[in-house]
Amino acid sequence: MPATHxxxxxxxxxxxxxxNCSLSALCLPIALADEDINRLDQIIERKRPxxxxxxxxxxxxxxxxxxxxxxxxxxxxxITSSGEEQITGFYCPSELVGLSGIDDNxxxxxxxxxxxxxxxxxxxxxxxxLSSQIPSLKHQVFKxxxxxxxxxxxxxxxxGKKNADEKVASFLxxxxxxxxxxxxxxxxxxxxxxxxxxxxxxxxxVETVSRVITRFQKNELIQVDGxxxxxxxxxxxxxxxxVAPDCGKxxxx
Amino acid sequence: MPATHxxxxxxxxxxxxxxNCSLSALCLPIALADEDINRLDQIIERKRPxxxxxxxxxxxxxxxxxxxxxxxxxxxxxITSSGEEQITGFYCPSELVGLSGIDDNxxxxxxxxxxxxxxxxxxxxxxxxLSSQIPSLKHQVFKxxxxxxxxxxxxxxxxGKKNADEKVASFLxxxxxxxxxxxxxxxxxxxxxxxxxxxxxxxxxVETVSRVITRFQKNELIQVDGxxxxxxxxxxxxxxxxVAPDCGKxxxx
DNA sequence: ATAAAACCTTGATCCAAGTCATAAGAACAA
DNA sequence: TTGTTCTTATGACTTGGATCAAGGTTTTAT
Numbered sequence: 001m002p003a004t005h006x007x008x009x010x011x012x013x014x015x016x017x018x019x020n021c022s023l024s025a026l027c028l029p030i031a032l033a034d035e036d037i038n039r040l041d042q043i044i045e046r047k048r049p050x051x052x053x054x055x056x057x058x059x060x061x062x063x064x065x066x067x068x069x070x071x072x073x074x075x076x077x078x079i080t081s082s083g084e085e086q087i088t089g090f091y092c093p094s095e096l097v098g099l100s101g102i103d104d105n106x107x108x109x110x111x112x113x114x115x116x117x118x119x120x121x122x123x124x125x126x127x128x129x130l131s132s133q134i135p136s137l138k139h140q141v142f143k144x145x146x147x148x149x150x151x152x153x154x155x156x157x158x159x160g161k162k163n164a165d166e167k168v169a170s171f172l173x174x175x176x177x178x179x180x181x182x183x184x185x186x187x188x189x190x191x192x193x194x195x196x197x198x199x200x201x202x203x204x205x206v207e208t209v210s211r212v213i214t215r216f217q218k219n220e221l222i223q224v225d226g227x228x229x230x231x232x233x234x235x236x237x238x239x240x241x242x243v244a245p246d247c248g249k250x251x252x253x
Numbered sequence: 254m255p256a257t258h259x260x261x262x263x264x265x266x267x268x269x270x271x272x273n274c275s276l277s278a279l280c281l282p283i284a285l286a287d288e289d290i291n292r293l294d295q296i297i298e299r300k301r302p303x304x305x306x307x308x309x310x311x312x313x314x315x316x317x318x319x320x321x322x323x324x325x326x327x328x329x330x331x332i333t334s335s336g337e338e339q340i341t342g343f344y345c346p347s348e349l350v351g352l353s354g355i356d357d358n359x360x361x362x363x364x365x366x367x368x369x370x371x372x373x374x375x376x377x378x379x380x381x382x383l384s385s386q387i388p389s390l391k392h393q394v395f396k397x398x399x400x401x402x403x404x405x406x407x408x409x410x411x412x413g414k415k416n417a418d419e420k421v422a423s424f425l426x427x428x429x430x431x432x433x434x435x436x437x438x439x440x441x442x443x444x445x446x447x448x449x450x451x452x453x454x455x456x457x458x459v460e461t462v463s464r465v466i467t468r469f470q471k472n473e474l475i476q477v478d479g480x481x482x483x484x485x486x487x488x489x490x491x492x493x494x495x496v497a498p499d500c501g502k503x504x505x506x
Numbered sequence: 507a508t509a510a511a512a513c514c515t516t517g518a519t520c521c522a523a524g525t526c527a528t529a530a531g532a533a534c535a536a
Numbered sequence: 537t538t539g540t541t542c543t544t545a546t547g548a549c550t551t552g553g554a555t556c557a558a559g560g561t562t563t564t565a566t
Contacts, residue, residue: 078410081495086414088406100406102399109406128392132385139381145398146355152405153341153353153362157331159412160456161339164553195514203413205554210515226514226562242334417523448544458524463545479532479544 017041027068027094027120028140036134043126046070050113056097059110063101065121069093072117073192076109077200087201090114090193092178099145114192159203167202168212169240172222176231187234191227270294280321280347280373281393289387296379299323303366309350312363316354318374322346325370326445329362330453340454343367343446345431352398367445412456420455421465422493425475429484440484 018024018041019034028040049072050056056067059078074091088109091097101107102124131138158170180186191198199209216222221237223230231237271277271294272287281293302325303309309320312331327344341362344350354360355377384391411423433439444451452462469475474490476483484490 078406080410080414084414086410088409100399100403102395103403104400108403128388128395132388132391135381135385138385138391141395142381142398143356145395145402146353147357149398149401149405150353150356150361152402152409153331156341156405156408156412157333157339159409160454161333194512196512201413206514207516207555208553211553214515447542449542459544460525460546461523463543464523467545 017046018044021070027096028137028144036137039130039134040137043123043130045121045123047119047121049116049118052113052115054113056111056113056119057101057107059107061107063098063105063107063124065123066096066098066101066127067111067119067121069095069097070118070120073114074111074117074119075114075193075197075201076111078109085200087197090201092175093182095178096144096148099148114197164204164208164212165215166241167204168198168209168216169221169237171198171202172229172231173237173241176234187231189229191229270299271297274323280349281390281397289390292383292387293390296376296383298374298376300372300374302369302371305366305368307366309364309366309372310354310360312360314360316351316358316360316377318376319349319351319354319380320364320372320374322348322350323371323373326367327364327370327372328367328446328450328454329364331362338453340450343454345428346435348431349397349401352401367450417457417461417465418468419494420457421451421462421469422474422490424451424455425482425484426490426494429487440487442482444480444482 018037021027056074069091071093074097075087076089076091076097077085077087080086089097091111097111097119098107100109127137127141131141158167162170175189175191176186179189193201195209195213196206198204199206202209204212213222213224217224221231221233221240223232271290274280277290309327322344324346327350328340329342329344329350330338330340333339342350344364350364350372351360353362380390380394384394411420415423428442428444429439432442446454448462448466449459451457452459455462457465466475466477470477474484474486474493476485
């Protein structure tokens with residue numbers, strides 16, 4: 001974990017926090033009136049931290065809440081009919097998990113902490129009620145869901161069309177962008193997931209992930225020390241992924 | 254196109270139609286009061302049919318509306334940095350296209366008709382307003398988006414983990430389920446997309462799709478005549494995909 | 507501190523699916 | 537109708553990444 005990324009003092013009481021939270025501009029980036037922020041605040045429950053490996057919710061459990069990651073990282077996955085885990089996403093601070101549960105009131109995936117992780121629980125029925133009263137909040141929820149749909153479609157492109165190098169490069173650049181958005185270094189960060197989990201997510205064998213990373217390092221695209229990654233040649237990495245330098249979003253994930 | 258699936262008389266006036274539409278239970282399956290259905294009706298514009306190959310909206314265009322397919326089929330795709338088309342979805346009657354445009358008010362994909370296709374245009378800002386007044390409508394929109402997220406995640410599993418046989422079988426069973434839901438035959442239908450488009454969508458070469466389909470036919474899993482497909486051995490196909498016969502949804506798409 | 511378990515790397519081998527090539531239908535336009 | 541283009545099928549060949557195997561390193565638990 002980057003040193004800058006301190007375990008935020010997890011205040012025991014449900015005091016108004018969204019206003020102070022450094023993530024508020026990302027998690028539900030709304031220009032809400034103070035009064036409305038307080039109303040939002042009141043429906044949010046800040047939970048005790050999850051330890052590494054702890055499960056936030058299980059596939060099949062009744063859906064009640066979506067969760068915003070405050071610190072740490074989660075993975076979501078489901079168990080296939082043949083019993084293997086299939087990772088469907090990684091979630092960093094400010095990102096919302098559980099949206100796919102709305103459809104039939106059941107989580108279709110499980111969510112597990114990759115490291116010590118704190119989340120805000122947002123009971124969805126309350127969010128829905130509140131969103132009727134605050135149009136900009138409703139719009140925000142639509143936006144977040146819409147973005148998720150768009151992102152997942154980019155992920156489908158990645159899985160269907162890209163080779164191992166492009167997959168790994170896309171993955172690293174995607175993480176880089178997510179760190180950057182939260183004010184951390186875009187070029188130097190720590191992977192909270194194992195190579196195996198990266199491979200599982202990208203549709204690659206562990207060995208392939210390992211080899212690609214080694215090769216990237218040899219070619220001086222990145223610098224690797226265990227889980228610490230530094231991107232050295234960002235332009236070259238972007239070229240690999242097929243990003244025109246000006247159009248940050250397209251074709252990256 | 255199945256003979257049962259007549260080109261619905263496309264009434265030129267914006268008269269109330271949702272009530273009569275055979276798809277209403279699927280497209281936004283709500284138990285709305287009559288009065289509310291009328292309000293929904295009034296914001297919906299029924300457009301002239303699109304001919305095969307016509308584009309409904311272009312990647313990059315400003316987002317204004319989502320569209321419900323009434324008859325025919327659409328594909329959505331984006332153009333990658335290397336200039337090739339990447340298909341991200343096929344849309345059958347009752348299905349909603351364009352939800353990924355909400356996020357930044359721009360369609361991140363294009364939508365094109367695979368055959369003569371009619372759609373209902375739903376201006377999103379109106380839908381949003383109306384949804385503030387009709388909570389069950391708002392909930393329905395959340396549900397539709399949530400389902401899309403879940404479905405796309407299943408698609409990611411398919412692309413990342415499945416082999417060619419499993420991909421094609423999943424694709425055919427998925428179509429089968431969608432036809433069935435609308436009251437058509439689950440075992441006998443017509444593909445409105447080419448083998449090339451199927452391959453593009455599934456991350457396979459045309460030749461592979463062709464070979465798999467030929468092999469399925471040889472093994473008497475399906476019966477093929479050009480674009481007409483009959484599923485002969487449904488249980489075997491389901492086994493191939495890894496569906497427990499009782500849990501229709503999981504692991505299928 | 508030490509053992510056990512999980513994770514990462516690298517090499518050797520293999521195979522599923524991609525690519526290339528060809529040819530025969532289908533769909534379409536003039 | 538006839539040519540042109542698109543689509544599908546099938547064979548021969550190639551290859552990227554999976555799998556198998558083994559050894560080293562890091563993390564976790566006691």
